[in-house]
Amino acid sequence: TNIVILISGRGSNMQAIVEAAIPEARIAAVIANRADASGLAWAAQRGIATAVLDHKAFDGRDAFDAALAELIDSHAPDLVVLAGFMRILTPGFVNHYAGRLVNIHPSLLPAFTGLHTHERALAEGVKFAGCTVHFVTAELDHGPIIAQAVVPVLEDDTADTLAARILKEEHRLYPEAVRLFAQGRLAIDQGRVRVAKA
Numbered sequence: 001t002n003i004v005i006l007i008s009g010r011g012s013n014m015q016a017i018v019e020a021a022i023p024e025a026r027i028a029a030v031i032a033n034r035a036d037a038s039g040l041a042w043a044a045q046r047g048i049a050t051a052v053l054d055h056k057a058f059d060g061r062d063a064f065d066a067a068l069a070e071l072i073d074s075h076a077p078d079l080v081v082l083a084g085f086m087r088i089l090t091p092g093f094v095n096h097y098a099g100r101l102v103n104i105h106p107s108l109l110p111a112f113t114g115l116h117t118h119e120r121a122l123a124e125g126v127k128f129a130g131c132t133v134h135f136v137t138a139e140l141d142h143g144p145i146i147a148q149a150v151v152p153v154l155e156d157d158t159a160d161t162l163a164a165r166i167l168k169e170e171h172r173l174y175p176e177a178v179r180l181f182a183q184g185r186l187a188i189d190q191g192r193v194r195v196a197k198a
């Protein structure tokens with residue numbers, strides 16, 4: 001399974017997926033929309049092909065997404081992994097990768113989609129939070145759920161302490177979900193993900 005990972009920043013989830021060394025998975029490339037994404041250097045040091053495609057150099061989302069898809073497809077991926085990729089993708093892009101585009105979001109979806117998830121979870125006083133790996137559809141942070149992990153929210157949590165507790169789970173959950181995909185064990189059936197037994 002050829003995998004292209006898209007990042008915008010430190011790429012700690014990308015690192016977790018690379019370090020999981022999934023036998024069925026080959027990381028074909030790591031692509032960022034910002035040259036200063038620190039995860040790029042980390043990947044390059046490990047001999048992974050890296051590329052930058054600056055969205056600011058394009059006139060609108062359609063033009064950027066078309067160029068991005070062309071760059072991704074030059075690596076012939078079976079799976080495209082969004083790992084802290086901070087761009088909203090057009091329906092055209094998402095449809096092009098239907099069933100082979102996944103994302104991780106640091107909440108228990110469908111709660112708290114979008115930005116500032118931890119602040120909003122704390123403001124609601126929820127007692128549990130977590131993270132979700134899902135197939136990407138045109139609606140932001142929606143799409144068939146592959147896996148979730150739950151953490152408790154503690155009395156004196158701040159957005160930062162909660163984010164850190166969730167991030168630890170992300171680093172376990174995302175490689176696990178990628179492994180299931182790479183082993184061909186994920187199927188989407190009537191909008192829901194079915195996981196085949198090993």
Ligand code: GRF
Binds near residue numbers: 167
């Ligand atoms: C993660 O919390 C992810 O869930 C969210 O953005 C953060 C990215 O972190 N979408 P990293 O770049 O993988 O370290």
